[in-house]
Every structure is written in structure tokens, then in C-alpha cells.
Amino acid sequence: MSVVAANGLTKRYRDVTALDNVSFTLEENAIYGLLGRNGAGKTTLMQLITGQTSATSGSLELFGEHPYENERALMKVVFIKESQKYPTAYKVKHVLSLARHLFPNWDDDFAQSLVDDFNLPRGRDVRKLSRGMTSALGVTIGLAARAPLTFFDEPYLGLDAVARQLFYDRLLADYSEHPRTVVLSTHLIDEVADLIEHVLLLDRGKLVLDADTDELRGEVMDATGPVEAVDDFSTGREVLHREQLGGVVRVTLRGSFDNAERMRAKKLAIDLEPVSLQQAVVRLTMERKTDR
Numbered sequence: 203m204s205v206v207a208a209n210g211l212t213k214r215y216r217d218v219t220a221l222d223n224v225s226f227t228l229e230e231n232a233i234y235g236l237l238g239r240n241g242a243g244k245t246t247l248m249q250l251i252t253g254q255t256s257a258t259s260g261s262l263e264l265f266g267e268h269p270y271e272n273e274r275a276l277m278k279v280v281f282i283k284e285s286q287k288y289p290t291a292y293k294v295k296h297v298l299s300l301a302r303h304l305f306p307n308w309d310d311d312f313a314q315s316l317v318d319d320f321n322l323p324r325g326r327d328v329r330k331l332s333r334g335m336t337s338a339l340g341v342t343i344g345l346a347a348r349a350p351l352t353f354f355d356e357p358y359l360g361l362d363a364v365a366r367q368l369f370y371d372r373l374l375a376d377y378s379e380h381p382r383t384v385v386l387s388t389h390l391i392d393e394v395a396d397l398i399e400h401v402l403l404l405d406r407g408k409l410v411l412d413a414d415t416d417e418l419r420g421e422v423m424d425a426t427g428p429v430e431a432v433d434d435f436s437t438g439r440e441v442l443h444r445e446q447l448g449g450v451v452r453v454t455l456r457g458s459f460d461n462a463e464r465m466r467a468k469k470l471a472i473d474l475e476p477v478s479l480q481q482a483v484v485r486l487t488m489e490r491k492t493d494r
């Protein structure tokens with residue numbers, strides 16, 4: 203059984219179609235990157251899966267059940283967002299004890315070690331935490347909850363680079379000991395590129411990419427060389443981007459590049475280079491734009 207199964211999922215708000223006929227599954231024990239530009243529909247999708255809103259049409263299953271107002275299914279989920287609000291007059295330690303009661307798989311030792319790692323002041327009122335400390339508290343809860351399905355909706359925006367790296371390291375180490383399904387929604391794509399195994403890319407409500415990260419890396423390449431040779435080599439491949447300077451052109455291509463093809467590129471004096479995940483995502487979303 204898939205952890206999440208969405209079929210033809212659509213969410214409309216008056217004149218905005220936030221999600222448009224989206225179908226995908228989230229499987230057990232994998233780290234997903236939920237990517238897309240501002241307003242692409244990422245938060246809406248996470249809100250639907252976590253039962254915070256209902257779909258206009260389409261079907262959605264969470265652990266085989268309908269998520270809306272379904273406590274049993276939702277017990278298995280933790281959703282951490284950037285602007286997380288906590289009860290007023292709560293101190294950090296109170297938030298942690300609340301979390302201990304909310305999440306069945308909560309690991310208190312792990313939570314305490316994260317509090318130390320992030321230098322969180324246990325006795326401080328949550329309203330008086332800095333932005334970064336608030337993010338660190340969210341990250342601590344999201345990790346220590348060890349929920350079978352964990353969502354991080356950019357909760358680490360306030361974290362500095364060192365703290366973000368700490369988060370990635372702790373996530374990876376804990377995930378390898380306690381595998382679960384993790385969804386990271388982020389704009390810092392290159393930072394998480396080595397972490398995410400699968401990419402879901404939304405573009406204006408549509409799911410434009412649902413691919414394993416490694417496969418994607420192998421199928422999006424920059425080819426640079428003499429115009430005629432590159433144009434010849436591009437035939438049969440999707441051209442995501444093209445830049446020409448005099449007689450030299452660089453194109454971003456999507457397709458398969460086996461050894462024979464790489465040899466052919468070499469013979470044609472074409473320099474073939476894989477693009478970063480961030481670059482691939484930028485090209486894929488920009489290409490859609492010029493499509494319309």
C-alpha cells in the first residue's frame with residue numbers, strides 16, 4: 203500500500219486553480235523533494251494530504267484512508283511549516299512535552315539532543331524565540347516525532363547555513379536508522395539534492411515532473427559546441443534551453459544519454475555536462491512557461 207495515493211486531485215479557490223488534476227503516489231521509506239516556484243501549489247498539496255482542507259475533485263488516500271477529519275490516519279503524520287504557531291505562554295519545554303503526547307513514535311532523547319545541537323533555550327517563552335530558533339524548534343519536533351509521514355514545508359527558512367546543515371545531517375542519520383516517508387518542500391534545491399531520492403515538481407498547479415533524482419540527473423544535460431553539431435545532436439531530444447554566442451551554442455537537453463551517444467557527442471566536438479538538480483528544475487519550469 204502506498205503512503206499517499208492521489209488521483210486527479212484538483213483544488214480550486216474561487217478563480218484560482220491551486221492544484222490541477224494531479225496524480226502521484228508517495229511510497230514507504232523514501233525522501234521526496236516537493237519543488238516548484240512560489241504559488242505552484244506545494245502548500246495546498248500538503249494541506250490536502252494532512253486533512254487541513256478538502257479537494258474540489260479527485261481522490262486522495264492517506265495510508266489507504268480518506269484523510270479529511272480522519273484522526274487515525276492523521277496520527278501517522280507530522281506537518282512542520284515555517285510559520286508554525288505555538289500556544290501562547292508556552293515555553294520551549296512545554297512545547298516539547300505537548301509533542302511527546304501528540305506523537306506516538308516520539309523519541310525524547312533524540313528531541314533533547316536536537317535541542318542541545320540547536321542551542322535552544324528550554325525555559326524561554328516560544329513567542330520570544332528568534333526566527334531561527336523558532337525554525338529549529340519546528341525541525342526538532344518534525345524529526346523527533348518520527349512520524350511515518352513527515353512534511354517539512356520550508357520550516358528551516360530562518361536557519362543559518364550551519365544550522366541547516368545540522369538539520370540535513372540529523373535527518374539523514376535518523377532516517378537511515380528509522381526509515382520513513384519524508385517530504386521536503388524547499389527552494390534551496392542544491393542544498394537538498396543529495397538528500398532527496400525522488401522529485402515532485404509542481405508548476406502552476408500541474409505536476410510536471412515525478413522522477414527519481416538519480417534518473418533525472420542522468421537525463422538532463424548541457425551540450426555545448428558548434429551550432430550545426432549541437433543542433434544535429436539535439437534531434438529527438440527535448441530542448442529545454444538554448445543560448446547562442448557566435449558559432450557556439452549551449453543547449454540544455456532532456457533525453458537518454460547512453461555511452462554510444464556520449465561517444466557521438468565527443469566525435470562531434472560537443473562538450474556534454476550534467477546540470478545540477480536546481481538547474482534542471484529551473485529549466486524544466488522555464489520551458490513550460492515558453493510552451494504556453
Ligand SMILES: Nc1ncnc2c1ncn2[C@@H]1O[C@H](COP(=O)(O)OP(=O)(O)OP(=O)(O)O)[C@@H](O)[C@H]1O
Binds near residue numbers: 238246
Ligand atoms: N486560501 C486560499 N484562498 C485563495 N487562494 C489560495 C488560498 N491558498 C492558496 N491559494 C492560491 O493557490 C495557489 C497555490 O498556493 P500555495 O500556497 O499552495 O503555493 P506554494 O507552492 O506553497 O507557494 P510558496 O512557494 O510561495 O509557498 C496560489 O496562487 C495561492 O495564491
